Amino acid sequence: MCVHKRDKALCHRDRKDAPSLDQCVPACANIGPTDQHAAGLRHRATALDQQAGHVPGPLGERLLDKATRLRDLANAHHSTRTTLQDGTA
Structure with missing residues (x-):
């Protein structure tokens, strides 16, 4: 489950405000x-x-x-x- 916070997201940088669930990174701090x-x-x-x-x-x-x-x-x-x-x- 993604608890999206743009500044902590590893799925994208400088792209959009929504998470890219197809590019989820297991070490991301947004994973809940x-x-x-x-x-x-x-x-x-x-x-x-x-x-x-x-x-x-x-x-x-x-x-x-x-x-x-x-x-x-x-x-x-x-x-x-x-x-x-x-x-x-």
């Missing part, structure tokens, strides 16, 4: 992950773990490393996310 995104990262990590079991040495290790990075991103989201407190809506 949701709980669904974190769940998707965990799902993808599980799929990579399964693939890693069926490929030889170095490729399997790279898949496992990628799965670990995805889980780390999901864990970081979970520990830093903003939520509504009970009774505040």
